[in-house]
Amino acid sequence: MNVEFSEVYGPLINGVFEINNNGTFTAQDPATGKCLATIHYCNEQDVDRAVSAAHGAFAGWKALGQQERARLINALADAVEADSERLARIDALDVGRCISEVRKDYQTAVRHYRYFASVILAHEDHGREIAGGYALGKREPLGVCGQIIPWNAPAIMAAFKLAPALAAGNTVVLKPDENASLSTLELGRHIARIFPAGVVNIVTGLGEVVGAALSAHPQVRKLSFTGSTEVGRIVAGVAAERLVPATLELGGKSANIVFADVEDLDAVVDNATFAAIHNNGQSCLAGTRLFVHGDIFEAFKDKLIESFRRVRVGSPLDEESRVSCLVSAHQGRKVLEYIDIGIAEGATLLVGGARAEVAGCEAGYFIQPTVLLAGNHMRICQEEIFGPVLSLIQWDDYEEMIAQANDTEYGLAAGIYTANLKNAMATANRLEAGSVWINRYSNISDGTAFGGYKNSGIGREFCRETLNAYTQVKTITVQAEVPAPWFAPR
Ligand code: NAD
Numbered sequence: 276m277n278v279e280f281s282e283v284y285g286p287l288i289n290g291v292f293e294i295n296n297n298g299t300f301t302a303q304d305p306a307t308g309k310c311l312a313t314i315h316y317c318n319e320q321d322v323d324r325a326v327s328a329a330h331g332a333f334a335g336w337k338a339l340g341q342q343e344r345a346r347l348i349n350a351l352a353d354a355v356e357a358d359s360e361r362l363a364r365i366d367a368l369d370v371g372r373c374i375s376e377v378r379k380d381y382q383t384a385v386r387h388y389r390y391f392a393s394v395i396l397a398h399e400d401h402g403r404e405i406a407g408g409y410a411l412g413k414r415e416p417l418g419v420c421g422q423i424i425p426w427n428a429p430a431i432m433a434a435f436k437l438a439p440a441l442a443a444g445n446t447v448v449l450k451p452d453e454n455a456s457l458s459t460l461e462l463g464r465h466i467a468r469i470f471p472a473g474v475v476n477i478v479t480g481l482g483e484v485v486g487a488a489l490s491a492h493p494q495v496r497k498l499s500f501t502g503s504t505e506v507g508r509i510v511a512g513v514a515a516e517r518l519v520p521a522t523l524e525l526g527g528k529s530a531n532i533v534f535a536d537v538e539d540l541d542a543v544v545d546n547a548t549f550a551a552i553h554n555n556g557q558s559c560l561a562g563t564r565l566f567v568h569g570d571i572f573e574a575f576k577d578k579l580i581e582s583f584r585r586v587r588v589g590s591p592l593d594e595e596s597r598v599s600c601l602v603s604a605h606q607g608r609k610v611l612e613y614i615d616i617g618i619a620e621g622a623t624l625l626v627g628g629a630r631a632e633v634a635g636c637e638a639g640y641f642i643q644p645t646v647l648l649a650g651n652h653m654r655i656c657q658e659e660i661f662g663p664v665l666s667l668i669q670w671d672d673y674e675e676m677i678a679q680a681n682d683t684e685y686g687l688a689a690g691i692y693t694a695n696l697k698n699a700m701a702t703a704n705r706l707e708a709g710s711v712w713i714n715r716y717s718n719i720s721d722g723t724a725f726g727g728y729k730n731s732g733i734g735r736e737f738c739r740e741t742l743n744a745y746t747q748v749k750t751i752t753v754q755a756e757v758p759a760p761w762f763a764p765r
Pocket of ligand 1: 423424425426427450451452453480481482483485486487490501502503504505506507509510524525526527558559560659687727731732
């Protein structure tokens with residue numbers, strides 16, 4: 276199937292795709308090294324015009340009301356759904372992800388738009404009686420939202436940002452990552468057709484220039500960032516300086532814990548394999564530290580090695596591929612370096628560990644699914660690798676295991692496998708993580724809050740609570756009559 280997209284792209288500002296004179300960067304197919312398209316850089320002035328457009332569109336968008344905003348968000352969901360095969364193929368080419376997986380991202384994104392188009396209608400203001408009257412707590416949108424997203428799952432990242440912000444009545448300037456802008460710009464075509472001009476603007480280019488200008492812009496009233504903890508800190512610093520709220524979805528190094536009482540070892544091995552290497556391991560929520568109880572350790576380890584060996588590594592558009600190439604050579608080299616670091620620190624390589632060759636995709640960094648027998652203190656267990664690399668850790672003492680599971684700067688997610696519900700609940704309560712999935716890793720569904728403890732972020736997405744982060748409360752009190760004079764002579 277031919278994937279149709281343009282040769283040249285520019286930012287979407289006030290309903291118009293612009294071509295500027297700031298120079299271009301290439302959207303490159305990481306598997307083949309081919310140039311897919313050229314994209315115009317934005318500079319500070321472009322960001323300023325995008326924010327002005329969003330600022331100008333705010334009053335009208337807010338005044339449209341929930342019903343009409345929900346209708347337009349549903350129209351976007353329909354458009355993305357109808358176009359999802361093409362969009363998924365664009366991401367497979369642009370980011371290098373397996374097509375079978377990116378398709379699921381689009382299903383999630385579509386559900387996400389529909390979820391917020393629905394829940395906004397039930398997002399009621401609150402009120403209560405006060406002496407002689409009423410107090411109303413009315414939720415109002417914040418204004419222009421500056422939203423910055425990473426490259427690893429463009430469809431989901433854009434939906435997580437746009438859906439709640441727009442439903443709540445805000446306008447948006449969205450900045451996709453420079454490694455994965457194509458599908459977001461194609462999403463922009465649907466947006467430009469459906470929404471009033473200026474409600475959503477998309478600015479392209481470098482984080483240090485465009486992301487920084489967007490964070491610092493005085494008319495941006497809310498920041499929402501998904502990406503690394505390192506850049507999240509920069510964005511949070513700017514938000515603090517400017518006194519605007521910021522939602523931060525950052526990195527992770529999640530623990531996945533297997534108890535000795537699991538019933539179906541093969542199923543657990545399969546789920547733990549998925550947890551670690553879905554999205555080629557380029558997932559914030561990847562279960563990259565696998566703690567397995569000593570009583571079943573040897574049997575589990577053998578099955579895990581077999582499971583990793585079985586994973587089909589292939590080209591992004593091959594329907595059978597389950598691991599494909601990393602987003603860039605830079606990322607590929609970083610992952611290989613981490614494998615070396617692990618071995619140098621004393622970890623034992625159990626399977627994988629090298630670059631895989633895929634015919635026709637010689638430029639791509641395909642990394643063999645890798646398991647290292649490791650200790651939790653090692654850098655490979657403390658730092659985000661963002662590749663198909665799993666650290667396997669044996670545990671025998673429960674308290675020690677819990678301490679190690681929590682011994683990380685991150686706290687995004689965790690998994691538990693056990694047949695004992697009491698055990699599962701007690702352990703879930705002990706883990707410092709924003710999501711704990713019992714017996715099914717990454718069990719995210721519409722309306723379940725997602726976000727990090729500790730250095731994995733601030734705030735929750737994908738749930739009704741997110742609407743609170745995109746609104747502020749105005750208290751209005753009503754009295755039946757003006758009080759009797761206090762200062763005036765009687
Ligand atoms: P990154 O932090 O390098 O970049 C993310 C975005 O920030 C990009 O759009 C980039 O252009 C922009 N940026 C860079 N410098 C900036 C600056 N100074 N000011 C403003 N914006 C700037 O992250 P990445 O490497 O693209 O993405 C991978 C990271 O994202 C991983 O750490 C991963 O865990 C995290 N992530 C988290 C979640 C979550 O929900 N918690 C989801 C996906 C990815």
